[in-house]
Amino acid sequence: MAKQETPRTDQDSPWKRILQQYFQEAIEFFLPQVAKLVDWTQPPEFLDKEFIKIAPDAKVGRRFADQLVRVKLKRGKDLVLLLHVEVQAAPEKKFAERIFVYSLRIFDYFRQPAVSLAILCDASPTWRPQQYGFSLPGTTLNFEFSIVKLLDYRDRMAELDASWNPFAIVVKAHLKLQETKKDSLARKTVKMQLVRQLYEAGYNAEQVLNLFNFLDWILVLPKRLDTEFWTELKAYEQELQMPYITSVERIGFERGVKEEAQRSLERERAFILRLLNRKLSSIPDATVTQINALSVEHLEALGEALLDFESIEDLIAWLEN
Structure with a gap:
């Protein structure tokens, strides 16, 4: 078994990029009931500056992937929906409270509620924060938000394999990251398998590069295995006569x-x-x-x-x- 190098700690960065590149596909994949209401002919507006004002602590650590996005709905030209997307990599005791605080600040800033989605990338099957509330004499609060637990897709691999949505690849890559934490050789094998799936799915050159950048960032290999991987990748692309990755x-x-x-x-x-x-x-x-x-x-x-x-x-x- 190959020795695993110390994993990267800034995995939020590729999440933020892939969410911005394929935001519509992300909502169609994780929140299909919301995606049906959106007018996707109008480009999403990413509100990074506004979100930093609302949540200045989102600039650091694992919260860097938080996204606040404004989209147009199909009904009503002026109706705006705010989608607050969180990517959480590890269990956090006050996570639900933080989502509530962000939601409250968003409402205060825009005078409009936000749909909050938490994408949970951690390895704990039991950690599923979906609600924050309290009950006091004369005052009761119950705030609920949507979550997606990537771990749940382990039993849905056939569904992921059949999906053309880029986030099927994103989810599979994250699951493989967890599966191969202690086995670099296995990680090299699954990384090459995922790259092959990019070509077999029929993605164009830009899509292949975007998704490969995500795969390459989170499925980190030791130097020796990384060199072997690139040699295999170059041979594979030459065989297909489609040097999308190696040419760049x-x-x-x-x-x-x-x-x-x-x-x-x-x-x-x-x-x-x-x-x-x-x-x-x-x-x-x-x-x-x-x-x-x-x-x-x-x-x-x-x-x-x-x-x-x-x-x-x-x-x-x-x-x-």
Whole structure:
């Protein structure tokens, strides 16, 4: 089993981007009853500046993916619906209270209520905050909001596989993130499977790139497996003759390959120098400089030849020849 690198902590960033890129599809996927009321011929208006005024703490930590969006409804030209979308990655004791406070601030700011949706990405099957309220003498409050628990889709994989909605891929990617937390090799396999599904679903180049950026961000691989993944991806795209991803990412990929090759060369050179120092004691600085200038092929040859060296003169003679 491959060792897993420390996961990224800023997973809200790809969520925010994908919500903005495919907001209509997100509402159709998670809130279909609301999506039917919206006039999607009018583009959604993302109210980032207004939301920061309403909830200044949303700028930090896992709350960075919060979205406040204004859309037009089919009935009434001036009727506006505010959709408050939350992406929550871990259980939070006062989460329902926070949703209520945000909703109250939204109403105070716009003088209009908001539909609140919480997308729960955590791994706890029992944490399902949907209500905040209290009952006092003469005063009672009961605030309820919608939630989507991504964990519930584990038993709906066939439905996700059959869906063309981009958020089917988003949900599958998040489920695979949880499944492969301790198995990087399995993560590489499922990441490639998801990329293949992007092509098999018939998405265009822009959609493939957008969704791949989400996959690549959350399904992080260690350096070695990441290099193997990119090699497989390049071969797959060449086979399809559709280099959507590798044509855009080629510069970064090739840079990564070169950097990994350089690191490998440096490790091999350091290893050979340690062997030489143990076998021949101290190596003159001038000789070390010569060794550092050797090509990969000559360095490999030196690794074999040093077994026969008995003195520093043998090493110097080998380098001269």
